[in-house]
Every structure is written in C-alpha cells, then in structure tokens.
Amino acid sequence: MPEALAESVWRPRRGLLKRERTRVLLVQAAIRVFGARGYADATIQEIAAVAGMTTGTVYNHFKTKEEVARGVAMLLAETLCRRITDSQQGVAEGAQRMAIGIQRYIWLAEQSPQWALMLMEVSAAAPDLLAEIAGYVLADLRLGVKQKAFRVPSEAAAMDMINGSVQQAMRTVARGSAPAKHGREVATCLLRGLGMEWAAAKQVASRALPAFPPMQAAEGPAAKKARRAA
Amino acid sequence: MPEALAESVWRPRRGLLKRERTRVLLVQAAIRVFGARGYADATIQEIAAVAGMTTGTVYNHFKTKEEVARGVAMLLAETLCRRITDSQQGVAEGAQRMAIGIQRYIWLAEQSPQWALMLMEVSAAAPDLLAEIAGYVLADLRLGVKQKAFRVPSEAAAMDMINGSVQQAMRTVARGSAPAKHGREVATCLLRGLGMEWAAAKQVASRALPAFPPMQAAEGPAAKKARRAA
Amino acid sequence: MPEALAESVWRPRRGLLKRERTRVLLVQAAIRVFGARGYADATIQEIAAVAGMTTGTVYNHFKTKEEVARGVAMLLAETLCRRITDSQQGVAEGAQRMAIGIQRYIWLAEQSPQWALMLMEVSAAAPDLLAEIAGYVLADLRLGVKQKAFRVPSEAAAMDMINGSVQQAMRTVARGSAPAKHGREVATCLLRGLGMEWAAAKQVASRALPAFPPMQAAEGPAAKKARRAA
Amino acid sequence: MPEALAESVWRPRRGLLKRERTRVLLVQAAIRVFGARGYADATIQEIAAVAGMTTGTVYNHFKTKEEVARGVAMLLAETLCRRITDSQQGVAEGAQRMAIGIQRYIWLAEQSPQWALMLMEVSAAAPDLLAEIAGYVLADLRLGVKQKAFRVPSEAAAMDMINGSVQQAMRTVARGSAPAKHGREVATCLLRGLGMEWAAAKQVASRALPAFPPMQAAEGPAAKKARRAA
DNA sequence: CATGAATGAGCCTTCATTCAT
DNA sequence: GATGAATGAAGGCTCATTCAT
Numbered sequence: 001m002p003e004a005l006a007e008s009v010w011r012p013r014r015g016l017l018k019r020e021r022t023r024v025l026l027v028q029a030a031i032r033v034f035g036a037r038g039y040a041d042a043t044i045q046e047i048a049a050v051a052g053m054t055t056g057t058v059y060n061h062f063k064t065k066e067e068v069a070r071g072v073a074m075l076l077a078e079t080l081c082r083r084i085t086d087s088q089q090g091v092a093e094g095a096q097r098m099a100i101g102i103q104r105y106i107w108l109a110e111q112s113p114q115w116a117l118m119l120m121e122v123s124a125a126a127p128d129l130l131a132e133i134a135g136y137v138l139a140d141l142r143l144g145v146k147q148k149a150f151r152v153p154s155e156a157a158a159m160d161m162i163n164g165s166v167q168q169a170m171r172t173v174a175r176g177s178a179p180a181k182h183g184r185e186v187a188t189c190l191l192r193g194l195g196m197e198w199a200a201a202k203q204v205a206s207r208a209l210p211a212f213p214p215m216q217a218a219e220g221p222a223a224k225k226a227r228r229a230a
Numbered sequence: 231m232p233e234a235l236a237e238s239v240w241r242p243r244r245g246l247l248k249r250e251r252t253r254v255l256l257v258q259a260a261i262r263v264f265g266a267r268g269y270a271d272a273t274i275q276e277i278a279a280v281a282g283m284t285t286g287t288v289y290n291h292f293k294t295k296e297e298v299a300r301g302v303a304m305l306l307a308e309t310l311c312r313r314i315t316d317s318q319q320g321v322a323e324g325a326q327r328m329a330i331g332i333q334r335y336i337w338l339a340e341q342s343p344q345w346a347l348m349l350m351e352v353s354a355a356a357p358d359l360l361a362e363i364a365g366y367v368l369a370d371l372r373l374g375v376k377q378k379a380f381r382v383p384s385e386a387a388a389m390d391m392i393n394g395s396v397q398q399a400m401r402t403v404a405r406g407s408a409p410a411k412h413g414r415e416v417a418t419c420l421l422r423g424l425g426m427e428w429a430a431a432k433q434v435a436s437r438a439l440p441a442f443p444p445m446q447a448a449e450g451p452a453a454k455k456a457r458r459a460a
Numbered sequence: 461m462p463e464a465l466a467e468s469v470w471r472p473r474r475g476l477l478k479r480e481r482t483r484v485l486l487v488q489a490a491i492r493v494f495g496a497r498g499y500a501d502a503t504i505q506e507i508a509a510v511a512g513m514t515t516g517t518v519y520n521h522f523k524t525k526e527e528v529a530r531g532v533a534m535l536l537a538e539t540l541c542r543r544i545t546d547s548q549q550g551v552a553e554g555a556q557r558m559a560i561g562i563q564r565y566i567w568l569a570e571q572s573p574q575w576a577l578m579l580m581e582v583s584a585a586a587p588d589l590l591a592e593i594a595g596y597v598l599a600d601l602r603l604g605v606k607q608k609a610f611r612v613p614s615e616a617a618a619m620d621m622i623n624g625s626v627q628q629a630m631r632t633v634a635r636g637s638a639p640a641k642h643g644r645e646v647a648t649c650l651l652r653g654l655g656m657e658w659a660a661a662k663q664v665a666s667r668a669l670p671a672f673p674p675m676q677a678a679e680g681p682a683a684k685k686a687r688r689a690a
Numbered sequence: 691m692p693e694a695l696a697e698s699v700w701r702p703r704r705g706l707l708k709r710e711r712t713r714v715l716l717v718q719a720a721i722r723v724f725g726a727r728g729y730a731d732a733t734i735q736e737i738a739a740v741a742g743m744t745t746g747t748v749y750n751h752f753k754t755k756e757e758v759a760r761g762v763a764m765l766l767a768e769t770l771c772r773r774i775t776d777s778q779q780g781v782a783e784g785a786q787r788m789a790i791g792i793q794r795y796i797w798l799a800e801q802s803p804q805w806a807l808m809l810m811e812v813s814a815a816a817p818d819l820l821a822e823i824a825g826y827v828l829a830d831l832r833l834g835v836k837q838k839a840f841r842v843p844s845e846a847a848a849m850d851m852i853n854g855s856v857q858q859a860m861r862t863v864a865r866g867s868a869p870a871k872h873g874r875e876v877a878t879c880l881l882r883g884l885g886m887e888w889a890a891a892k893q894v895a896s897r898a899l900p901a902f903p904p905m906q907a908a909e910g911p912a913a914k915k916a917r918r919a920a
Numbered sequence: 921c922a923t924g925a926a927t928g929a930g931c932c933t934t935c936a937t938t939c940a941t
Numbered sequence: 942g943a944t945g946a947a948t949g950a951a952g953g954c955t956c957a958t959t960c961a962t
Contacts, residue, residue, distance in 0.1 A: 018946075019945085019946070022946075022947085040270065043930085043931065043932085044931080044932065044933085045930090045931075045932090053947075053948085054947075054948055054949055054950095055932085055933080055948095055949075056933090056934080056935080056947070056948055056949060056950095057946080057947055057948070057949095059932090059933065059934075060945095060946065060947070060948095061946095064932090064933090065931095065932075151428065152419060153414075153415040153418045153419060153432070154409060154411075154412075154415045156402065156408060156409050156412060156415070157399075157412060157415035157416045157418070157419050158419060160395055160398040160399045160402050160408075160412075160416055161391070161395040161398070161399075161416060161419045161420065161423065163394075163398050164393075164394035164395040164396070164397055164398025164399065165390055165391040165394040165395050165398075166394070167394055167398070168390040168391070168393050168394025168395075168397070169387075169390040169391075169394065172386065172390050177386075178386060178390075179384060179386050181384075182384075182386060182387060182390075184383075185383040185384045185386070185387035186387045186390055186391060188383045188387070189382060189383060189387050189388060189391045189423045189424075190391065190423060192422060192423050192425065193391065193419045193420060193422050193423025193424075194419075194423075195422065195428065198381065198425070202383070248921090249921085252921090252922095273955085273956060273957080274956075274957060274958085275956070275957090278924095283922080283923090284922070284923050284924055285923085285924065285925095285956095285957085285958085286921095286922060286923050286924060286925095286959085286960085287921080287922055287923075287924095289957090289958070289959080290921065290922070294957080294958085295956095295957065295958095478942090479942080482942085482943095500730070503934085503935060503936085504935075504936060504937085505935070505936090508945095513943075513944090514943070514944050514945055515935095515936090515937085515944085515945070515946095516937095516938085516939085516942095516943060516944050516945060516946095517942080517943055517944075517945095519936090519937070519938080520942060520943070524936080524937085525935095525936065525937095611888065612879060613874075613875035613878045613879060613892070614869060614871075614872075614875045616862065616867075616868055616869050616872060616875070617859075617872060617875035617876045617878070617879050618879060620855055620858040620859045620862050620868075620872075620876055621851070621855040621858070621859075621876065621879045621880065621883065623854075623858050624853075624854035624855040624856070624857055624858025624859065625850055625851040625854040625855055625858075626854070627854055627858070628850040628851070628853050628854025628855075628857070629847075629850040629851075629854065632846065632850050638846060638850075639844060639846050641844075642844075642846060642847060642850075644843075645843040645844045645846070645847035646847045646850055646851060648843045648847070649842060649843060649847050649848060649851045649883045649884075650851065650883060652882060652883050652885065653851065653879045653880060653882050653883025653884075654879075654883075655882065655888065658841065658885065662843070708924095708925075709924085709925070712925075712926085733951080733952060733953085734952075734953065734954080735951095735952075735953090743926075743927085744926075744927055744928055744929095745927090745928075745952095745953085745954080746926070746927055746928060746929095746954090746955080746956080747925080747926055747927070747928095748954095749953090749954060749955075749956095750924095750925065750926070750927095751925095753954095754953085754954090755952095755953075
C-alpha cells in the first residue's frame with residue numbers, strides 16, 4: 001500500500017454501527033491479504049484471521065469471495081477518488097486535472113508496485129472500481145472538451161484510451177521496466193491523444209503535481225443519523 | 231473463436247514430428263477449453279479429454295498448467311501476428327499499418343467477445359503473448375517515427391498507450407458497451423496521441439481495412455528438416 | 461400443505477399467552493420451511509426469517525433444531541388426529557374407522573406430495589408424530605378386534621403392517637407412481653390382512669370417505685385459564 | 691453387519707480390474723462407515739480413511755456422497771437378493787418364497803439392528819436398493835397369484851403393503867420393541883393380506899426358514915473378459 | 921510415449937448454537 | 942423476551958500433479 005494512502009484506508013472508522021464497523025474491518029483485512037497474496041491466491045480464512053475474526057463472520061457480511069472483492073473495490077475507489085479530487089482543489093482546467101489524475105495513478109504504482117497490481121486484479125474481479133473512477137475521469141474529460149482544450153472523436157474512445165493507457169502504464173511501472181518520467185510522458189501522449197497540441201500537452205504534463213494531503217474523515221451512517229437527529 | 235481465425239488455429243498441422251503434433255493438438259484443445267471456461271476455471275483433465283488424451287499426456291508435454299497457457303499464448307501470438315502482418319502486405323506507411331493493427335484487434339473482439347476475453351486472460355498468465363505482439367507494434371511505431379508521421383515523448387509511453395488502449399477497447403467491445411465505429415475512433419485517438427494532426431489521423435483511420443486472408447501453412451520442424459535435407 | 465389442512469394449521473391461535481403464540485408462529489414457519497426445503501436442508505435462520513423473527517428467538521423457544529421438529533410433529537399430529545377423528549364422528553365400526561384413516565392419509569399425500577414427504581421426514585426426526593397417530597390406529601384396531609371384525613396374530617404385527625403400508629403407499633403416491641384408487645386398494649389389502657374376508661374388506665374399503673370438515677379451534681392455556689377462572 | 695452376510699460383502703473381489711477393485715473397496719468401506727455413523731453423519735473423509743485411501747480417490751469414483759450411497763445400495767441389493775434367492779432354491783410355492791423373504795429381512799434386523807437401520811437410511815438416499823429388491827418380491831407375488839395362493843386388488847397395493855410392512859417391522863425389531871416371533875406374525879398378517887386363508891397363512895409362515903448359505907463368488911468384468919477371450 | 925488411477929493439500933461454504941446488548 | 946452478530950467446527954469437493962504400469 002502506498003504510504004500516501006495508508007492512513008486513508010486503515011484509519012479506524014468511528015461512528016459506524018457495529019455491523020458496519022465489522023464490515024470495514026474485514027474489507028481492510030482483505031486489502032492487506034489481496035495485496036500480499038494477490039486476489040486469486042487470497043483465502044477467506046486468511047482474511048478472517050487477519051481481521052481477527054472467523055470465516056463464518058466473513059460469510060455473514062459477504063456471500064462470496066467476489067463480493068469481498070467488491071467491498072474492497074468500493075473502499076479503494078472511494079478513497080482514491082476522494083484523495084485525488086481533494087488534491088485537484090482549485091484546479092479549473094480540465095486538461096490539468098486530467099494530467100494530475102493520470103500521473104497520480106502512475107505515481108501510486110511507483111510507490112507500491114504490489115499494491116498497484118492488486119488494484120488491477122481487484123478491478124478485474126469487481127468492475128465497480130473502474131466504473132467509479134471512470135466517473136471522475138469522464139467529468140474532467142468533459143470539462144476539457146467544454147474548455148476547447150480537448151477534442152475527441154467520441155467519449156467512449158477517449159475513455160478507453162485513458163483508462164487502458166493508465167492501467168498499462170501502471171503495470172509497466174510496477175514491473176519496474178518503465179523509464180524515469182514515465183508518468184509525465186504517458187500523460188503527454190494522452191493529452192495529445194485528447195486533441196491538444198504538442199507544446200501545450202507537454203507543458204501541462206510538466207507542471208508539478210499538487211500535494212497529496214490525507215483524506216478528511218468520511219461520515220458513516222451512524223454519524224449521519226446522529227446529525228439528522230440533532 | 232472469430233471465424234476469421236478458426237481455420238488458421240485449428241488446421242491440422244501436417245509435416246510435424248509426432249511429438250509436436252500431439253503438442254499442437256493439446257494446445258488447440260486448451261484454446262477451446264480456455265475459451266469455454268476461462269483460464270482459471272479450465273482444468274487439465276478437461277483439456278486432455280477434449281484432445282482425446284489423458285492427463286498424463288498433458289504433463290508429458292507441459293510441466294505445469296501455466297506452461298500450457300504459454301503454449302496457447304505462443305500459438306495465438308504466432309497466428310495473430312502472421313495473419314495481421316499478411317494483411318498489411320504492401321502497406322508502407324507506419325501510420326496506416328498501425329491503424330490496421332489497432333482496428334483489427336478490436337474487430338476480432340467484436341467477432342468473438344468470449345475469445346477476446348480469453349486472449350486477455352491468457353495474456354495475463356503468459357506475458358509472452360503480449361511481448362510477441364509488441365514486437366510488431368514497435369516496428370510499426372518506429373517506422374512511423376522514421377517517416378515523421380509520429381512523434382512521441384518516448385517509445386515506452388507510446389507502447390503503453392497503444393497496448394493499453396487496444397486492450398481496454400477490446401474489453402469494452404467484448405462487454406457489448408461500445409458504440410459503432412469504436413475501432414475507428416480509438417484508432418483516431420491513438421494516431422493523434424502518436425503525434426499526427428487531427429485531419430491526418432482521422433483520414434488514415436478511416437481507410438477501409440484490408441482483407442484478412444487465411445494464413446499460409448507454417449512449416450513444422452519435420453518439413454524444415456526435409457527441406458534442409460534436399 | 462394439503463388445502464384441506466391448511467386452515468387448521470395456519471389459523472392464528474388466539475387466546476394463547478404471548479409466549480405460546482410466538483412458539484406456534486415459529487412452528488408454523490417451520491412447517492412451511494420444512495415443506496419447502498425438507499428437514500435436513502431447512503435452516504433455523506430461514507425459519508426465523510419466515511416467522512418474521514430472529515434466530516435468537518427460535519432458541520428462546522427450542523433448545524435444538526430437533527426440538528423444533530418435535531414441535532412441528534406435535535402440531536401436525538394434533539391437527540391430523542383431530543381432523544380425522546372428527547371426520548369419523550358417528551362411525552362405530554372399527555373396520556370402517558380403520559379404512560377411513562388409511563385412505564385419508566393416502567389421500568392427503570395425493571393432495572400434496574411435498575407435504576407428505578415432509579411429514580415422513582419429520583416423523584423420522586421426531587418419532588412423537590407416529591407415536592401419537594399410532595394411538596388412534598391402535599384404538600380402531602382394538603375396536604375392530606372386539607367387534608370380531610379383525611383377527612390378528614399380534615397387535616404389534618398388525619400395527620407394523622398398517623403403519624408401514626400406509627407410509628409406503630404415501631411415498632408411492634407422492635412419487636406419482638401409484639395407480640388410481642391406490643388408497644382404496646391398499647385399504648382393501650390391509651383389512652384383509654387384519655383378518656376380514658375378501659368381500660367384506662372390499663365392501664368396507666369401497667364406501668365413500670366421509671367429509672373432512674375444518675377443525676374446531678383448540679383451546680390454548682390462556683383460554684383454559686380464563687375458563688378456570690370463571 | 692449380520693454375521694451371515696459379512697463374508698458375502700467383505701470378501702475380497704479377485705479378478706477385477708484395478709479401477710473396479712478400488713471401487714469395491716471404497717463401497718465396502720462406506721458400508722462400514724454408514725453402519726457405524728449412519729448415512730447422514732458419515733463423512734467422505736472417514737470412508738476414504740477406512741478404505742486406506744484419500745478423499746480425492748473417493749471422488750475419482752463417485753461424484754457425490756449420494757453416489758457413494760448408490761454404490762452401497764447396489765452392492766447390498768446384489769448381495770441380499772442373491773443370498774436370499776439362493777436360500778429359496780427348490781421352493782416352488784410363491785407363498786412360501788414370500789414368507790421366507792419377509793422373515794429373512796426381519797431376521798437380519800434382529801441379527802444386527804444397526805445394520806438394518808443403515809439399510810433403510812441408504813434406501814432413502816438411493817432408491818435403487820428397494821427397486822432391486824422389489825423385483826424379486828414382485829416375482830414371488832406373481833408366482834403366488836398364478837398359483838392361486840394369492841389374490842390382490844392390485845400389484846401396486848400389494849407391493850406397498852409388503853415393502854412397507856417389512857420395513858416397519860425391521861424398524862420395530864431394530865428398536866428392540868418387537869415381541870418374540872415378530873417376523874412370523876408379520877408374515878402371517880401379510881400372507882393373509884395377500885389373500886390367503888388364516889390357517890394357510892399361519893401354516894406357511896410357521897415353517898422353518900431354510901438355511902442361509904454363503905454366496906458364491908460373482909464374476910467381475912475382468913474375469914468375464916478373460917473367459918470371453920478363452 | 922501414453923495411460924489414468926491415485927494423491928492430498930486446502931479452499932469455500934454452511935449453519936446450529938451462543939451471548940452480549 | 943427479543944435481537945442478530947459472531948462463532949467455529951466440519952465437511953464436501955476440486956484439481957494440479959505424480960508415478961507405476
């Protein structure tokens with residue numbers, strides 16, 4: 001797990017109902033185990049053990065291993081999207097937002113190759129993850145188009161290009177076979193592919209990435225309930 | 231299996247030593263089973279049965295299940311590369327060769343979604359497949375660069391973009407959620423990403439795909455031997 | 461559940477103390493679930509859910525799953541015996557009472573094969589059911605003997621014959637492999653086995669079955685209490 | 691297991707192909723385990739262990755636990771039918787053959803209550819057993835009818851009566867709650883139920899049971915093959 | 921080389937039962 | 942009395958792999 005995300009993912013969730021707290025603990029354990037063993041080789045027993053519970057408890061919350069993957073996917077998606085969105089605060093250009101997102105994912109793969117591979121394995125098992133992320137990417141794409149920075153033959157084609165390229169780049173980086181600055185170069189290619197001119201693409205992709213500050217606590221339903229009651 | 235490939239893959243291999251013919255039969259059976267069940271759910275016993283042999287025989291030719299996947303990967307790679315290369319006969323422009331390759335893969339995914347998904351699963355288990363294909367892609371990329379049609383920040387970035395995008399597009403198509411002309415639009419994006427101007431990219435991607443004629447028989451070692459002897 | 465019994469079994473029990481009403485609701489739910497899944501495949505959790513309660517509640521009323529089966533057995537036995545006895549009102553001949561009982565059970569199996577199989581499964585898990593029923597059968601047997609209609613080598617042998625034959629006939633009927641009039645023919649055989657002459661057996665078994673009127677409400681302890689208090 | 695059957699069931703099968711020999715060993719082990727634990731509580735692991743093999747081997751021969759029960763049923767059916775048929779050698783009267791069969795089964799339940807209960811449990815899980823036995827019973831029934839000893843309203847009714855009664859009697863005997871001579875008395879009732887006169891029924895049921903000699907070896911396919919080849 | 925029976929480690933999954941709230 | 946989350950012991954079953962024939 002990239003250090004920069006650890007806190008956001010592991011942070012104990014207060015203010016959740018008991019059932020939900022257990023669920024989150026299980027998902028956190030699953031992230032650890034998926035990361036260590038890979039999705040295919042991870043076992044429910046180990047997830048339970050890591051969470052300090054028993055197998056039965058896992059099945060109280062998830063009907064199948066795949067559903068565990070879905071739980072993991074949702075937590076990761078939520079964390080990633082929120083963290084990256086937070087770091088884009090105040091960036092109004094679609095092109096730059098896109099460049100930030102692209103490079104951030106590749107940067108995360110550099111920080112923790114193992115984690116990146118897990119992320120992609122989980123994505124395969126639980127497409128929800130990509131779907132969630134795609135929402136944010138699409139928003140930036142549309143912003144860029146509206147701002148006349150981008151021009152694409154179709155949103156679908158552009159999305160496939162962006163998502164596929166970033167994933168492939170993450171793999172390359174995780175494998176250790178990427179040159180330095182790979183993130184920036186991939187971003188350059190992609191911005192160009194989205195219709196920008198060479199110089200502009202290069203310029204935008206070269207700007208320093210913004211800081212990546214810890215996520216603010218999300219509210220659980222229990223907390224929401226309490227607030228509503230107030 | 232896309233009809234257009236079936237003959238090339240299933241054709242009985244004559245002129246091979248017996249050992250190798252058996253091996254090919256097993257690989258062909260494995261392709262069928264992987265396609266039907268997916269790599270993870272395919273069993274050695276079923277592959278053997280489909281090939282009309284027994285488990286033991288499989289292990290006489292492959293040390294592990296993964297090696298079977300490698301065998302499948304090699305056969306598919308060889309078939310794909312040869313067929314696509316053949317169809318590019320006489321195309322001298324790197325840009326157009328690239329456009330043809332990109333669209334052909336996406337077209338194959340349209341022809342047989344199941345097969346496409348299998349292809350990608352096998353790629354994950356046996357990276358040889360992608361490596362082999364990448365060789366051809368890289369050649370076209372370099373050709374395009376040499377011809378000043380392409381301009382890229384780095385070969386690695388361009389390759390990740392191309393490979394990742396095509397895979398993602400194949401997935402989208404296989405899932406059935408791609409718009410019509412997806413192949414052409416993805417190709418347009420990618421050519422643009424490789425440095426071409428909008429109009430040129432669009433124009434090249436819009437040319438009709440060349441025919442996709444059956445592969446000529448490949449020579450087995452036995453035939454080679456015979457020829458050498460002559 | 462045979463329609464003819466449904467009302468007697470499902471009828472809400474008024475006038476019961478709350479604790480007992482809950483208990484009955486659970487037993488009724490168990491009958492539904494046992495009928496749908498079979499005893500072995502029924503789960504406490506589903507029984508609770510069907511009753512609109514939780515597992516814990518089930519265990520507040522029954523120490524084990526088997527005890528639930530016992531509860532089911534008692535309710536079914538009570539219902540069956542009472543309904544059949546009611547329908548025998550005014551029949552003074554042991555032989556005819558016996559013929560009615562035999563045919564009624566087989567008729568019930570025709571009405572609802574699934575329910576019949578459940579009945580026998582529950583009997584295996586909770587012999588109380590058969591014991592209860594056997595009491596009524598034995599009474600009719602003795603009546604027939606006293607009236608010189610029956611003549612048997614031993615009560616035990618006769619009881620085994622009657623109970624075993626009826627169960628087997630119910631199974632055959634439930635399986636759908638019994639000819640028409642099976643109930644009547646089995647009854648004829650059994651009456652003959654109990655010592656009657658052919659003609660008499662056949663004649664008695666051929667009489668029309670009496671109507672099968674809904675059961676009158678049974679009193680619960682609360683009602684009893686109230687009555688005692690009066 | 692009743693001593694009188696043990697030798698017939700456990701005898702090592704020579705002249706069987708290896709696969710079949712293993713299968714028989716597994717079935718024999720299953721009989722032991724079903725007898726000791728009951729069908730529901732028997733585990734595949736224990737069966738394998740008792741047979742000196744591993745669980746995987748069991749599943750090489752039987753797809754499910756129920757199929758193991760079927761294997762047991764077939765072996766028991768074959769053994770029982772052959773042994774009883776052998777002991778009826780030279781008995782030409784259908785009535786007496788029937789009386790012998792009825793009493794023999796009940797006698798076996800006396801010899802080994804546990805085994806009898808197992809037999810009935812297995813019958814429930816694998817109806818093949820009863821079906822096989824029923825064939826022999828039906829033959830005797832028809833013989834008796836042809837000889838004018840029996841008269842029944844329908845074969846189906848008679849069969850249900852015989853099978854059901856014998857099973858119930860076996861249960862009663864196995865439970866230890868049957869009076870002495872229960873077998874004879876049940877047989878008397880049943881012969882009467884099949885249409886005989888009281889005196890005749892009693893007389894036939896009172897004859898001494900014939901000896902119960904060990905079964906002659908059955909030929910396995912390998913032996914058959916060898917013989918054919920000769 | 922082919923055969924195919926045997927292996928065996930180990931996973932997923934179920935569910936009766938408990939117990940703190 | 943009701944709740945329902947948690948338990949945990951087991952068991953069925955799979956399948957890649959081996960090896961004697």
